[in-house]
Amino acid sequence: MNLKITKNWNKTNCAIVIVVFISVTASFLGGFYFNQYIWQKKYDSAKSNLENVDLILLSDVINELNNSFVDSEKIDSKKMTYGIIEGAVKSLGDPYTVFFDPKDTEEFKEDIAGSFSGVGIQVGSKEGKLKVIAPIKNSPADKAGILPGDIILQVDKAFISDMPIDDVIKKIKGEKGTKVSLTISRDSKIKDFELMRDIIKIPTVDVSVKEEKGKKIAILSIYHFSEELYADFKKEIPKLTTMDGIILDLRSNPGGLVGQTQEVISWFLKKGDVIYTQQDKMQNKDTLISFGYGGLENIPMVILVNEGSASAAEIMAGALRDNRGVKIIGQTSYGKGTVQKVVDLYDGSSVKVTIAKWFTPSGLRIQDIGIKPDIEVKISEDDYLKDKDPQLDKAFEEIKKIIK
Numbered sequence: 001m002n003l004k005i006t007k008n009w010n011k012t013n014c015a016i017v018i019v020v021f022i023s024v025t026a027s028f029l030g031g032f033y034f035n036q037y038i039w040q041k042k043y044d045s046a047k048s049n050l051e052n053v054d055l056i057l058l059s060d061v062i063n064e065l066n067n068s069f070v071d072s073e074k075i076d077s078k079k080m081t082y083g084i085i086e087g088a089v090k091s092l093g094d095p096y097t098v099f100f101d102p103k104d105t106e107e108f109k110e111d112i113a114g115s116f117s118g119v120g121i122q123v124g125s126k127e128g129k130l131k132v133i134a135p136i137k138n139s140p141a142d143k144a145g146i147l148p149g150d151i152i153l154q155v156d157k158a159f160i161s162d163m164p165i166d167d168v169i170k171k172i173k174g175e176k177g178t179k180v181s182l183t184i185s186r187d188s189k190i191k192d193f194e195l196m197r198d199i200i201k202i203p204t205v206d207v208s209v210k211e212e213k214g215k216k217i218a219i220l221s222i223y224h225f226s227e228e229l230y231a232d233f234k235k236e237i238p239k240l241t242t243m244d245g246i247i248l249d250l251r252s253n254p255g256g257l258v259g260q261t262q263e264v265i266s267w268f269l270k271k272g273d274v275i276y277t278q279q280d281k282m283q284n285k286d287t288l289i290s291f292g293y294g295g296l297e298n299i300p301m302v303i304l305v306n307e308g309s310a311s312a313a314e315i316m317a318g319a320l321r322d323n324r325g326v327k328i329i330g331q332t333s334y335g336k337g338t339v340q341k342v343v344d345l346y347d348g349s350s351v352k353v354t355i356a357k358w359f360t361p362s363g364l365r366i367q368d369i370g371i372k373p374d375i376e377v378k379i380s381e382d383d384y385l386k387d388k389d390p391q392l393d394k395a396f397e398e399i400k401k402i403i404k
Contacts, residue, residue, distance in 0.1 A: 058084070082349070094354050095125040095165055096340050102348035104166070107173070112227060112257070118173040119180060119195040121146055122254035124310070124334065125165050126368070132184070133334055134252035134308030137203055137223055140195045147186065147384065148252055148308030154183035173197070186381070204229040207236045209243070210396070215403055216242065217396065221249040222264070225256025225312040230263040237267065237295060245300045245399040248320070251330060251391070255311025258288070258339065265316050266291035268301070268324070275319045277363075278339050278356040286356075300402040302395050303328045305373060310334035314371050318360035321374075327398060328373045330391045337367030 062080070069075060082101050089099045100108050110116045120139020121132050132150040135142040154160060155171045163171075172180055174197045182193045206221045218240055222229070240246065265275060271292020279285050303317050303326055314333050320326040339356040359365050375398065377391045 085351075089351065090164060094338075096336075096338055096352065097354045098166055098352045100350045100352070104170075105344075105348060105350040108342075108350070108352075116173065117176050117199050118197055119182075120198075120200045121172070122308075122310075123152065123165065123169065123172075124254075124336070126334075130160060130165060130168060132308070133254045133310050136200055137252075139200050140198055141193075144193050144195055145384070146182070146184070146193060147381070148306055149186070151185040152182055153185055153190070154181075156181050157183070202226055204232040205236060207239055209239070212400070215244040215400070217245045217247065217399055217403075218243040219247045219249055219392070222253055222313070222316075224253060225258075225260040225264075227257065227260070229256070229260045233264050240299070241295050243299055245302075245403045246296070247302055247304065247392070247395045247399055248316075248326075249304045249392070249395075250309045250313040250317055251304050251306040252308035253310070253313035254308065254334075255313055255336065258312060258315070261312040261315055262288055262291070265319055266293045267296045268320060270294075270297060270323075273319070273323045274361040276315050276358045276360060278358040280356045297324075300399060301326045302398050302402070304391055304395055305330045305333045305371060306379070306391070307331055307334060307370075309371075311336040314366055315358065315360075317371055318362075318364065318366065321371075322361035322364075327375065328371065329375045329395050329398060330373050330377055331379075332372050332376075333366070333370040335366055335368045335370035337365055337369075 065080075066072075066075060082099070086099050089097055107116065119141045120136035121141040122134045122136070123130055124133045125131075130152045132141075132146055132148055132152065134148050135146045152160065152168070155168060158171075160168045160171070172182070174180060176198050178197050180195055180197060182195065184191050184193065203223045204226055205223065208219045208221075210217050210219070220236070220240065222233075262275060269275070269290035269292065271290060273290040273292070275288040275290060277285055277287045301320065301324070303320060305313070305317055305328055309317065309330075310333065314336065317328055317333065321328055337358055338354045339358055340352050341355050342350055342352045344350050357365065357367065360371075364371075375394060377394045379389065379391050382388075383390060
């Protein structure tokens with residue numbers, strides 16, 4: 001290509017070229033040095049955080065493995081890195097602070113979204129035992145008779161007492177159509193269950209209505225505070241606003257997303273009502289409050305909870321009792337009084353970290369204690385087998401008293 005430079009070009013256009021060149025160069029150098037700055041900050045932060053970590057010891061072990069391990073083809077630096085991170089996280093002794101590799105991260109997000117393959121039980125570590133928080137409604141575990149509070153002893157005849165909770169969950173989960181056996185302890189009795197894995201679609205909410213003497217009472221069952229809950233709940237609001245009373249059934253609800261809890265409970269509370277207060281490691285306090293959507297705040301209510309009601313379900317029960325004096329019926333809830341956040345990492349892995357403790361509006365700390373009902377009503381295995389529900393019966397009895 002031939003270029004002609006005219007007399008009119010050389011001053012003005014040359015100046016433009018110089019300005020453009022300087023701008024491009026400045027942008028390039030600015031980006032380069034900014035990138036260097038970011039990495040320097042990351043390096044400085046890592047150096048500061050690792051000051052008390054014995055990196056020489058860690059390096060010696062890794063060197064020894066690389067130099068001496070007989071099956072050298074099994075050495076995978078990425079797996080080794082994940083293993084080191086998992087060990088660091090597990091050393092905290094907090095069952096809710098967890099590292100997920102990329103595959104586990106995908107599965108975790110599926111769980112939050114409300115669908116996965118398995119047998120349909122939520123589990124948690126309590127008093128050094130792996131307990132069933134709740135079976136998911138209509139799941140293989142629910143249909144087989146797994147109950148909240150069951151203690152899992154074995155998976156496929158292998159004892160799991162010394163196994164990390166996430167490894168146990170991986171053993172229980174699996175492809176649709178495959179089988180897994182669970183050995184559980186219930187009231188000091190040992191029971192074996194063989195379950196067929198299936199695609200588990202976690203239900204969110206259900207409303208049924210019972211009419212008696214011209215009074216309409218809704219049973220509002222919230223099963224899980226997943227991403228889909230609020231969208232499903234809003235569809236039920238027109239029906240709920242016509243009720244004379246509501247029985248809020250939070251039994252066997254293992255919790256979920258706090259944001260979903262705030263949206264739903266805001267229909268039952270006034271604007272500005274405290275839902276809960278949380279406190280972080282620096283003792284800073286933050287309060288979650290109701291948006292005050294209204295519509296359901298004046299309808300008489302009672303609440304049902306059991307040992308499988310945990311986390312967000314306990315937040316909702318505690319907030320309604322403290323703000324409105326709503327009576328709670330059933331059995332003491334699970335007792336999960338901490339808040340977690342999930343941090344996505346650059347390689348597709350993630351870490352779920354406990355960042356705060358939470359308290360009910362009255363200041364009650366429920367961690368490992370749970371929320372005690374105002375009226376305790378137990379439901380036995382015999383009740384379950386005979387399809388009886390004395391807790392729900394008591395709820396109807398109490399809500400009718402309030403309506404009158």
